[in-house]
């Protein structure tokens with residue numbers, strides 16, 4: 001490690017402070033909308049409502065509490081632990097922490113996404129807006145279009161267009177009880193087939209065309225994002241956003257150009273100095289091996305032996321993910337640094353080579369849960385490849401909207417037997433709110449002095465910021481994801497309907 005970096009890299013990141021109490025969250029706004037008293041919502045402990053449908057069996061219990069308890073118990077038995085289920089008769093409805101404006105907007109989005117009639121035209125319009133070069137279809141130039149999108153889909157999924165809006169949204173989430181946010185800058189490149197083929201053949205002339213301006217724009221946006229984030233927040237970054245030269249280097253598994261390497265170092269150093277942690281996103285297979293190489297370089301440079309500043313992303317849907325993760329764990333052990341792991345299932349099912357991906361969703365689920373358990377327990381168990389050496393320190397982000405996976409990881413943490421305690425849970429803003437809000441409530445129920453408090457659940461929301469036009473590709477990806485996970489989208493829609501009904505009844509004293 002160069003001497004200039006070492007003092008920064010070894011500065012111990014401050015531990016996150018405990019979130020404010022729920023009652024203190026009475027003035028939160030979600031995105032830029034205001035809402036009525038949260039404190040009264042939080043105090044209203046109505047019947048819980050979420051019915052997860054992610055796994056076909058066992059049959060769904062009648063209530064959310066029952067669902068959570070039974071799933072947690074099943075998970076717990078599956079991992080061979082005895083965890084006593086809380087005997088409190090009534091728990092708050094998880095969604096009670098959300099402002100009504102958020103509930104209604106989420107209801108609108110999930111209704112569109114789960115309706116075969118509404119979805120087709122909506123997707124066509126979103127696709128046109130995300131890819132069109134016509135100024136009339138550019139929300140950054142068409143005021144009416146921008147107004148409509150900003151109040152609806154943008155508000156549902158994004159943080160804001162400028163510092164004031166972003167801070168307002170983040171403060172709101174923290175006031176609800178989220179430990180922090182995962183903040184991303186909207187600019188992204190999604191490769192077309194032709195572009196993927198051309199990547200490996202970029203020559204020196206083409207490289208010259210990739211201007212320093214591309215790198216500067218990406219670096220400025222990412223540095224600004226790190227400045228917007230606070231201690232204990234994460235910043236997510238996509239190397240593909242750094243331009244064509246970065247893409248070509250990633251595809252060839254070459255190191256980043258000197259200009260880009262300098263920019264990444266500046267981003268890492270700023271993150272270390274602010275106590276912010278960096279999540280390097282996983283992308284399409286055409287560039288993922290290169291991303292892994294770069295990620296390991298910066299983990300080696302900036303992660304301490306105990307805790308990660310830089311995290312790589314591991315896509316559980318890849319048949320090779322267990323082997324790749326095992327290899328990186330070995331490199332971390334040998335290099336004496338903590339491995340930062342963001343665990344996802346994988347977002348490129350439609351574009352990555354199908355033969356590299358598990359044959360069934362169930363296989364992906366097994367791989368994901370197996371990796372999460374291995375990392376939490378720090379044991380070389382499947383799907384990791386066997387190893388007789390020590391297991392390095394791990395910092396883990398469980399990034400998933402899958403209720404069963406989240407509950408399973410929570411159950412291991414709650415049992416007090418997890419060897420990894422630097423664990424965060426992340427869901428995208430505007431998605432799976434019923435899971436996120438339950439994580440928030442669960443974190444609040446842990447007594448600060450107990451053993452579990454150290455491993456207490458840390459709930460995060462992933463938000464992207466940027467102008468409405470810049471966020472269109474991100475919004476399109478969310479639309480695709482909602483369409484592809486229609487069961488989960490319906491589950492969220494039903495949860496929102498039930499929450500609206502619960503609030504309606506509580507107004508008339510019927511809840």
Ligand SMILES: Cc1cc2nc3c(=O)[nH]c(=O)nc-3n(C[C@H](O)[C@H](O)[C@H](O)COP(=O)(O)OP(=O)(O)OC[C@H]3O[C@@H](n4cnc5c(N)ncnc54)[C@H](O)[C@@H]3O)c2cc1C
Pocket residue numbers: 054182280281282283313315317344345346347348349357358359360361362364399400401402426427428462485488
């Ligand atoms: C905070 C956060 C950060 C993320 N960052 C990234 C990232 O950097 N890179 C990235 O690629 N994704 C990322 N994702 C998206 C993620 O990969 C998933 O697409 C998304 O979260 C849906 O998976 P799930 O775990 O929520 O659960 P589920 O909805 O239960 O799982 C859906 C996923 O299962 C897999 N799957 C579905 N059908 C099949 C099948 N027939 N065969 C095999 N597998 C199947 C796919 O991966 C699909 O996305 C992120 C998600 C979150 C919440």
